[in-house]
Amino acid sequence: MQLGILCGASAAETNSIPAGKKISFNRDVRPIFEQSCFRCHGPEKPHSDFRLDLRSEALQGGDDNTNDIVPGRGGQSMLIRYVAGLDPDIQMPPSDAGKPLTPAQIATLRAWIDEGAPWGSNAPPPALVFSVTPALRWIGVHGNEKKFRELEGMPEGFGGGAEYFSAAEQISPDEKLSIAGHALVPENDFKLSLALDRNKVGFIHGGFEEWRKYYDDTGGYYPGFTPSAFLLNRDLHLDIGRAWVNFGLALPHWPQIVLGYEYQFRRGNEASLAWGAVSRNGGVKSIYPNAEGLNEHTHVLKLDITYDWRGWELEDRARGEFYRLGESRDDTPAFPMIGLEQRMNQKATYTLGANTFHVARQLTDWWRVSAGGLYSRFDGATYFNLIGADNTGAPIPGAYWRTDGVTLKRDSRVASLATLMTPLKGLSLSAAGQAEWTRERGLGDVALDFGDPGPVIPGTVSANQDQAEFSENLDAQFNRLPRTVVFAGARLQQESVGQTDAANGGIAAYDGVNAIGQRTDALNHFYDARAGFTSSPWSWLEFGGHCRRRDSRTGYNNLMAEPGNGYPAFITHRDIALDEIAGHLVLQPVFWLQARLTYRWSESRYSSATAAATNFNGSTASPGGPVLDGRTQSDDFGLNLMFTPVPRFYFSGAFTCGYSRATTGSAASPEVVPYFGNTYTITASAGFALNAKTDLNASYAFSQATYGQNNTTGLPLGLDFTRHELRVGLARQLTKRLS
Known part of the structure; x- marks a missing residue:
């Protein structure tokens, strides 16, 4: 009880x-x-x-x-x-x-x-309890207003509405009706949820919500051109939302059953990285901004059953998902090639069914076990069309791609087992294992032609994959040392993948050298281990840290590869390793001051081995062998302060700075130069109670990155930015129910 x-x-x-x-x-x-x-x-x-x-x-x-x-x-x-x-x-x-x-x-x-447990008279609950929090704001932006919208999720200028509202009525001692939500404009941020609950019977929950995601309409940046960047001043945004209803049955001593439906949508125009070409002084750079239209709909049906039976916790959840996507994009280059464009249209549909089962039991006061399973089936198809046209819509010379339907079928089965034990005082152990088997089958018809337009070259493509994955998690924690906790954990994974790919006809009929066929077996071994401690010898001092090592090694056994000149099946081995050391120190010399210092160092190394590769004329493109692909290093420092010298005032602040550097292997092209720089962030907030009914608060945020470099012979990857944000607010309690 x-x-x-x-x-x-x-x-x-x-x-x-x-x-x-x-x-x-x-x-x-x-x-x-x-x-x-x-x-x-x-x-x-x-x-x-x-x-x-x-x-x-x-x-x-x-x-x-x-x-x-x-x-x-x-x-x-x-x-x-x-x-x-x-x-x-x-x-x-x-x-x-x-x-x-x-x-x-x-x-x-x-x-x-x-005395007999006499009961007083139960006053009837209020007929209706209602509350609303109004909001009014004004935002001024100096600079790129579209970038501000993308980062903050709201437009500049005036806005407001109901930041939160709720209403509840206790219809009877066992029945309650409630409504809650918010409504903000002009960002079109709305939410309304309704709930009708009846004890020992069930419930009906439903609602609707919608919000807007903004995008910047600026394309790429290249300092060698004038202008260096293009901004088309389009109002790019997606309206994202959902509507749902759930019917729940919760009878005493019976399983709880929930039947639900949900509709999700995304529609509008979003920025695309498929930037158009810009020509200046004989050079061409793809920096012209682009956007794509999106119309996405998803219907979800669900059935959940949960039951506690004689100490066993049983749960079964079933899902059915029906998805449809319509997408279009016009790739338009800038001057002097205005009027030429590629038009892309894509449609995708899929049906996904999944069922999960979970069972758990507390065997003893120190031992808990659980197990679960998942089965899912995916059936999808996509249709794609790419054409070239001038500003009148007439076809122009170029490549025309079309798919009449590429299908994908996937079946997955997952089984898992977990346990949590505290066999000794102060010692906790947890272990979990999971096995997953997945089979994918993909097949489709494609057509490619050249010209304005030229003859159609049909073909078929296929891709199949069988995957088996086993993973294990182990964690231990011991807290019986004096004022110290030590911990260790590891995650291991073994994965086997058999993959076949083939392209028959299509471009292969136009250029037989590019016919593709592959059959590869891949085997991956992965582990991620961490160990550390936290100690607090005195109430005003705490320190700790951890060491971490992660390694992923994959071998590729390429049984068949066409055309056999090093593509596909060029990579024969891959190794990714990470080393990390982190520590923290917390000081609280007086009750009104606390400081936390943190430091983290990490290094990642990427290496691979390849097969020999030849050029189209038969000459050697790569002799093959081991390659040091690259290395990344980073150092991060942090400082957090909490300062409350008097009861009516508080201050909290955080400062972080980091340095990172990424380099490629010695055999890389000279255009790929080292990428390095620093990042700095400062956040601070303060509040002061002027009196019992008035509060003054302020916050400040600063961020900066210094990755700008002289990439005269390299790719323009450098980035510099600085951002400041200051907010000041005043809260006043006007009446008992209005502030």
């Missing part, structure tokens, strides 16, 4: 309760219940089906006992034993649910039950 009260009173204290004072339920007992009980045993989802807000429900008892309250016999009432801590297995409330009752409060409850 789960109740909402706890106390450590002795048996003598509860048995020596004076009964001379007449107990009033509304004056003496209800405040105790409201403070410590109604949170878990009120009208909404009472634990163990035990309610204390109604006399008939309280005297009836919960799922585990019928003698929780025995009128006239406080000593035989389990409620008194639980709140007094006299039961060795159950003490109420749990430490995370509320403070223990005082001996005086326990005495009051004992006397009230001894």
Whole structure:
């Protein structure tokens, strides 16, 4: 049985309760219940089906006992034993649910039950409880307003609405209707949720929400051109939203069943990285901005069943998802090639069905086990069309791609097992294992032609994959050392993939050298291990750190490759390794000042081995062998401060700085230069209570990156940016219900 009260009173204290004072339920007992009980045993989802807000429900008892309250016999009432801590297995409330009752409060409850547990008159709940938080703002932006919209998710200028509103009505002691949401313009941020709940019967939950995601309309940047970047001032955004309804059945001693439907959508225009070409002084750079239209719809059906049966926790969840995408994009180059464009249209549909099952049980007070399974099936198809046209829509010379339907089918089966143990005091161990088997089959027809347009060259493509993956997680923690906790953990994974790819006809009929065929078996071994400690020898000092090592090694056994000149099946081995060291120091010399220092160093190394490759004329393109692909290094420092010198004032701030460098192997092309720089961030917030009804607050944020470099012979990868943000606010409590 789960109740909402706890106390450590002795048996003598509860048995020596004076009964001379007449107990009033509304004056003496209800405040105790409201403070410590109604949170878990009120009208909404009472634990163990035990309610204390109604006399008939309280005297009836919960799922585990019928003698929780025995009128006239406080000593035989389990409620008194639980709140007094006299039961060795159950003490109420749990430490995370509320403070223990005082001996005086326990005495009051004992006397009230001894007097027959009389109930006061239950005042009817308010017919309607309503609240609203209005919002009004103005934002001024100097610079790229479209970039501000993309980063902050709101446009410049005036805006506002209802930041939050809610309404609730207790229709009956067992039935409640509630509404909540928000509405903000002009960013089109709306949400409305409705809930009708009836205890011991079920619920109906539904709602609708929509919000807007903004995009910057600026393309790429190249300092050698004038202008260096193009901005078309288009209002690019996606409207994203969903509508849902769930019907729940929650009868006592029966499985809880939830049947639901959800509709999701995304529609509008988003920025695309398929930038158009810009020509200046004989050079061409793809920096002209582009956008694509998106119209995406998803329908989701779900059925969830959960049941607790004799200590077993059982759960089954089924999902059916039906998806449809319509996408279009016009790739337009800039001057002097305005009027030429590529038009892309794509349609995709899929159906996804999945079912998961989970079972768990607490075998002993120190050992818990769980297991689960998943089965999913995916059936999808996509249609693609790419043409070249002038500004009148007439075809122009170029490549024309078309697919009449590329299909993908995928089946997945997953099984998992996990356990959590605390066999010794201060020692906790957890372990988990998972096995996954996935099969994919892809097939489609493609057509390629050259000219304006030229003859169609049809063909077929196929890609199949069989994957088996096994993963294990191990974690341990020990806290019996003096003021110290040590921990260690590891994640391991073994993966086997068999893959075949083929392209027959299509471009292969036009250029037989480019016919593609591959059959490869890949085997990957991965591990990620970490160990560390945290120690606090004194209350004002804490320090700790950890070391981490991650390694992923993959071997590729290329059984067949066409055309056989090094593509595909060029890579025969790949290794990615990471080393990391991190530490922290926390100081609190006085109660009103706390500082936290952090440091992290990491290094990643990438290496591979390749087969020999030849050019089209038969000459050697690469002799093959091991290659050091690259290396990245980073150092990150951090400082956090919390400063509360007086009760009416607080200050919190954080400063971070980092350095990182990425280099490629010595055999890389000279155009790929080292990439390095620093990042800095500062955040600060402060608040001051001017009086009991007025608060003043302010916040500041600064960020900077210094990756700009002289890439005269290399790729223009450098980036410099600086950003400041300052906010000041004033809050005033005008009346009891208005602020």
